[in-house]
Amino acid sequence: MTRLTQPHLRLCALVWLALLVSPIVQAAPLSIAQLMASLAQHPQGVATFSEKKFIAILDEPVVSSGELLFIAPARLEKRTLKPRPESMVLDGDTLTLERGQRKHVLQLKDYPEVAGMIESIRATLAGDRKALERVYHLALDGGNERWTLVLTPLDPKVGAVIARIRMEGIKDVVRSVEILQTDGDSSLMTIENLAPP
Amino acid sequence: MIHTRRRGITAIVLWLIFMLACVGIISRTHFTTDLSAFLPRAPTPEQQLLMDQLRDGLASRLILVGIEGADPPTRARLSRQIAQSLRADRTFVSVNNGEPVNTERDRIFLFNNRYLLSPAVTPARFSGDGLHAALSDSIDLLASPAGLLIKSILPRDPTGEMVQLIEQLNSGTHPKLVEGAWASRDGARALMLMQTRAAGSDTDAQQHAMAAIRQAFDQAPSATPSAQLVMTGPGVFSVTSRDTIKRQVTRLSIISLVLIATLLLLVYRSFSALALGLLPVISGALAGIAAVSLGFGAVHGITLGFGTALIGEAVDYSIYLFVQSEQSRADHQDWIKRFWPTIRLGVLTSIAGFASLLLSGFPGLAQLGLYAIAGLIAAATVTRFVLPSLLPANFHIHDVLGIGLTLSRVVQRAAALRWPAAIVLLAACAIVVDHHASLWNDKIASLSPVSQADVELDTRLRADMGAPDVRYLVVVSGASQESVLRASERASALLQTQVEQGELAGFESPSRYLPSTATQRARQDSLPRRPMLETRLAQAVQGLPVRAHLFTPFLADADAARSQLLLQASDLQQTSMAMAVDALLIQQQRQWRALLPLTAPRGVSINADPIRAALSAMPDVLFVDMKAESDHLYSGYLHEAIVLSLGGLVAIVGLLLAVFRSPMRVLRIIAPLAAAVITVTAGLSVLGQQMIILHLVGLLLVVAVGSNYALFFDRPDPRTPILPRTLASMLFANLTTVAGFGLLAFSNVSLLQAMGVTVAPGVILALIYSAIFARQSDA
Numbered sequence: 008m009t010r011l012t013q014p015h016l017r018l019c020a021l022v023w024l025a026l027l028v029s030p031i032v033q034a035a036p037l038s039i040a041q042l043m044a045s046l047a048q049h050p051q052g053v054a055t056f057s058e059k060k061f062i063a064i065l066d067e068p069v070v071s072s073g074e075l076l077f078i079a080p081a082r083l084e085k086r087t088l089k090p091r092p093e094s095m096v097l098d099g100d101t102l103t104l105e106r107g108q109r110k111h112v113l114q115l116k117d118y119p120e121v122a123g124m125i126e127s128i129r130a131t132l133a134g135d136r137k138a139l140e141r142v143y144h145l146a147l148d149g150g151n152e153r154w155t156l157v158l159t160p161l162d163p164k165v166g167a168v169i170a171r172i173r174m175e176g177i178k179d180v181v182r183s184v185e186i187l188q189t190d191g192d193s194s195l196m197t198i199e200n201l202a203p204p
Numbered sequence: 205m206i207h208t209r210r211r212g213i214t215a216i217v218l219w220l221i222f223m224l225a226c227v228g229i230i231s232r233t234h235f236t237t238d239l240s241a242f243l244p245r246a247p248t249p250e251q252q253l254l255m256d257q258l259r260d261g262l263a264s265r266l267i268l269v270g271i272e273g274a275d276p277p278t279r280a281r282l283s284r285q286i287a288q289s290l291r292a293d294r295t296f297v298s299v300n301n302g303e304p305v306n307t308e309r310d311r312i313f314l315f316n317n318r319y320l321l322s323p324a325v326t327p328a329r330f331s332g333d334g335l336h337a338a339l340s341d342s343i344d345l346l347a348s349p350a351g352l353l354i355k356s357i358l359p360r361d362p363t364g365e366m367v368q369l370i371e372q373l374n375s376g377t378h379p380k381l382v383e384g385a386w387a388s389r390d391g392a393r394a395l396m397l398m399q400t401r402a403a404g405s406d407t408d409a410q411q412h413a414m415a416a417i418r419q420a421f422d423q424a425p426s427a428t429p430s431a432q433l434v435m436t437g438p439g440v441f442s443v444t445s446r447d448t449i450k451r452q453v454t455r456l457s458i459i460s461l462v463l464i465a466t467l468l469l470l471v472y473r474s475f476s477a478l479a480l481g482l483l484p485v486i487s488g489a490l491a492g493i494a495a496v497s498l499g500f501g502a503v504h505g506i507t508l509g510f511g512t513a514l515i516g517e518a519v520d521y522s523i524y525l526f527v528q529s530e531q532s533r534a535d536h537q538d539w540i541k542r543f544w545p546t547i548r549l550g551v552l553t554s555i556a557g558f559a560s561l562l563l564s565g566f567p568g569l570a571q572l573g574l575y576a577i578a579g580l581i582a583a584a585t586v587t588r589f590v591l592p593s594l595l596p597a598n599f600h601i602h603d604v605l606g607i608g609l610t611l612s613r614v615v616q617r618a619a620a621l622r623w624p625a626a627i628v629l630l631a632a633c634a635i636v637v638d639h640h641a642s643l644w645n646d647k648i649a650s651l652s653p654v655s656q657a658d659v660e661l662d663t664r665l666r667a668d669m670g671a672p673d674v675r676y677l678v679v680v681s682g683a684s685q686e687s688v689l690r691a692s693e694r695a696s697a698l699l700q701t702q703v704e705q706g707e708l709a710g711f712e713s714p715s716r717y718l719p720s721t722a723t724q725r726a727r728q729d730s731l732p733r734r735p736m737l738e739t740r741l742a743q744a745v746q747g748l749p750v751r752a753h754l755f756t757p758f759l760a761d762a763d764a765a766r767s768q769l770l771l772q773a774s775d776l777q778q779t780s781m782a783m784a785v786d787a788l789l790i791q792q793q794r795q796w797r798a799l800l801p802l803t804a805p806r807g808v809s810i811n812a813d814p815i816r817a818a819l820s821a822m823p824d825v826l827f828v829d830m831k832a833e834s835d836h837l838y839s840g841y842l843h844e845a846i847v848l849s850l851g852g853l854v855a856i857v858g859l860l861l862a863v864f865r866s867p868m869r870v871l872r873i874i875a876p877l878a879a880a881v882i883t884v885t886a887g888l889s890v891l892g893q894q895m896i897i898l899h900l901v902g903l904l905l906v907v908a909v910g911s912n913y914a915l916f917f918d919r920p921d922p923r924t925p926i927l928p929r930t931l932a933s934m935l936f937a938n939l940t941t942v943a944g945f946g947l948l949a950f951s952n953v954s955l956l957q958a959m960g961v962t963v964a965p966g967v968i969l970a971l972i973y974s975a976i977f978a979r980q981s982d983a
Contacts, residue, residue, distance in 0.1 A: 065749040
């Protein structure tokens with residue numbers, strides 16, 4: 008980076024900041040296209056998560072936490088550290104689950120219900136509107152500063168399991184994913200410290 | 205004279221009858237190109253198993269198919285369309301391309317029989333503590349990303365037996381799916397794996413299967429010229445090598461016949477001489493094929509190829525007759541008197557050499573030996589007894605005296621080359637001694653007629669597919685299905701510890717899909733009666749975030765499993781497990797065998813010692829490294845063949861000693877032949893060609909053919925010069941032999957090429973050495 012371009016960049020940043028702070032821009036409703044475009048700007052990122060699962064047959068919620076790693080366009084890793092280490096790696100169509108000595112390799116196509124659930128997160132992180140709309144109806148609420156994206160399954164196979172997925176975010180960052188299943192079970196994952204690795 | 209004529213007519217009649225008989229035999233002869241003829245006869249049960257596996261084992265029935273070109277969606281569509289049409293074809297036991305054809309049926313089968321099939325079902329697992337541990341595992345899994353998959357079955361399967369089973373089944377590596385069909389790792393081709401009903405050695409059936417695949421590809425609705433189909437596998441190899449051998453043998457015999465005929469025509473300048481000269485050749489070829497057919501029940505394509513080359517040798521006898529005798533009928537009788545004993549000795553020498561091959565453990569090699577012996581005897585006998593009577597009264601060929609005189613002058617000066625020749629020979633000896641360790645190729649793959657390109661395609665597709673290489677097998681033998689299944693279970697337990705130690709990536713076993721009845725019964729007995737199970741379950745849920753009443757369906761299922769009918773092989777039908785059991789559990793007469801193929805850890809080969817040690821305690825269990833075993837077997841037979849050839853050499857020396865009763869004279873005859881053999885061996889070694897068993901046959905031929913030259917050059921009295929016509933006949937005979945065998949050197953079937961590169965230079969050297977080291981007539 009040369010000395011010549013640096014002041015120019017700084018100026019750009021200032022203008023950008025000014026625009027963000029400006030109340031007029033903030034009030035403008037965010038379009039799905041805009042949201043997706045801004046999400047797509049991050050080709051990769053790491054974050055920590057904590058997740059709470061409410062499962063009817065269990066008397067108390069299961070709490071877990073760990074790390075998320077996303078590499079556009081197709082790789083999503085979810086590494087749970089607590090209560091016991093396990094990992095879930097989605098790469099393309101292949102889902103690899105590892106717990107202790109055991110390793111499962113699944114083809115996403117064989118498990119549409121799982122696919123639907125995971126694809127919602129991956130496609131949102133990638134800002135891949137097409138992939139999302141293949142499976143879900145999208146509804147966006149809020150502005151750039153704070154938005155809520157609700158996914159309702161269109162695919163009957165996914166719809167048989169998932170009632171709705173609700174994501175919340177700030178600017179170009181996804182902060183939480185809440186999945187409500189048709190049988191009433193649900194999970195809430197909160198994501199923090201999303202940053203480029 | 206009249207007496208001679210009557211004898212001649214008798215000979216002709218006998219000959220015609222003999223020829224008719226040969227044709228009759230040949231018309232009913234079965235011709236094969238199955239390479240197992242060139243695999244050793246297997247004396248031990250282990251080696252027999254090896255041969256069986258190569259011929260019709262699981263691996264021999266696999267055809268790997270690749271679809272290349274076009275774009276990924278088209279390839280995947282083609283794959284699905286081909287699979288759909290071939291699944292209806294009874295030629296194939298299974299057609300796999302990654303589509304979940306049996307998935308639902310498999311899942312139902314596994315779920316309904318989970319308590320009989322799961323290795324985790326033990327009494328301890330259904331104790332209070334065991335249930336507690338299994339339940340907490342399942343609850344953990346429920347909370348994990350895979351939880352969705354088990355949530356619905358948890359009330360019926362709280363101990364997670366289904367998860368156990370699915371895990372076990374998925375232990376193998378599968379290619380990745382692109383657009384719903386298997387694809388190579390680089391995504392450049394779609395992959396399919398088919399198992400034929402027929403054995404890999406049933407070449408006709410394999411050819412039919414290949415044609416069916418090709419037809420399904422061509423007629424697929426998505427067929428496009430930009431997509432190509434490739435196939436590989438042992439069956440495919442045998443089909444293509446049969447085609448190659450057939451094509452080459454046909455082409456080589458036509459070319460060599462044309463070449464030899466042209467050569468003879470140039471020499472004789474007479475069509476009738478040419479036609480008559482070929483009579484002994486045809487007689488020899490027919491006699492050879494008929495003898496092999498009678499002796500072995502079938503004639504191998506390689507034997508025919510060898511027979512083609514032997515034309516060049518069989519034609520020698522008529523050349524000797526025509527060229528050496530003068531121009532009148534009386535001369536033919538004179539020829540019989542003067543030259544026949546020498547030629548007869550030459551034939552006997554050849555027979556002594558080839559007789560050793562008859563003892564070989566390779567049926568293919570024994571075939572070559574029998575063919576050569578029968579062919580040479582027939583050709584020589586026809587030349588001696590039939591041909592002179594068939595010659596017309598005014599028969600004459602172009603006089604070759606001029607060539608003969610030139611040759612005489614050359615031969616007289618040949619002695620000047622003694623020293624250079626001695627130096628060459630000495631160098632050759634040095635090379636042979638120096639390279640003695642690497643002279644022979646003792647890998648069985650060296651016999652394979654499969655082209656390098658085909659081998660590379662096979663390696664590529666296999667790597668893409670993660671197909672079992674079936675190199676390492678654990679073989680369990682027993683008297684009944686039950687006993688081999690029980691032994692397989694014990695072997696599996698030992699192998700499992702090897703997997704855990706990282707020595708193995710995995711293994712297959714028929715007992716995984718069809719446990720022995722003893723094991724199934726033991727698993728049933730592991731399940732407590734319902735009241736007991738209910739009590740234990742109540743204890744087990746203590747401290748877990750679940751309530752016992754959730755698992756009422758489990759209590760019912762476990763209770764039913766206690767008295768459910770035990771699994772039989774027939775219960776597996778219509779599931780994808782049936783194929784595995786069919787391939788891995790084999791009944792042969794009263795003998796049962798279970799095969800447990802091992803998979804090496806990625807990127808390394810299997811270290812056999814710890815596995816062999818782990819299994820050593822079990823009787824009737826064998827660890828087989830198919831490749832090492834077959835190489836070992838082959839190198840054993842190679843050494844046997846070398847010993848037999850040396851035996852042949854001893855027989856030749858013995859024969860000559862018995863005839864001449866002079867060691868010096870025998871030495872003079874043998875020396876040029878030995879020199880030729882050594883020089884050719886050294887030459888091959890220098891050129892980097894390792895010798896296989898067919899080079900050895902070539903060397904024997906060099907001795908057989910060369911012995912004629914050496915015998916002609918040998919004279920008890922060195923003052924009698926060699927007749928110019930005799931020299932000319934030797935040159936022509938040599939040229940025809942070189943023409944016949946030289947062509948084989950250009951074959952890309954390694955078995956034929958080996959003979960060509962040995963015999964062609966070998967006979968030239970034998971002639972040259974014979975001339976150089978002959979006693980000089982004017983000395």
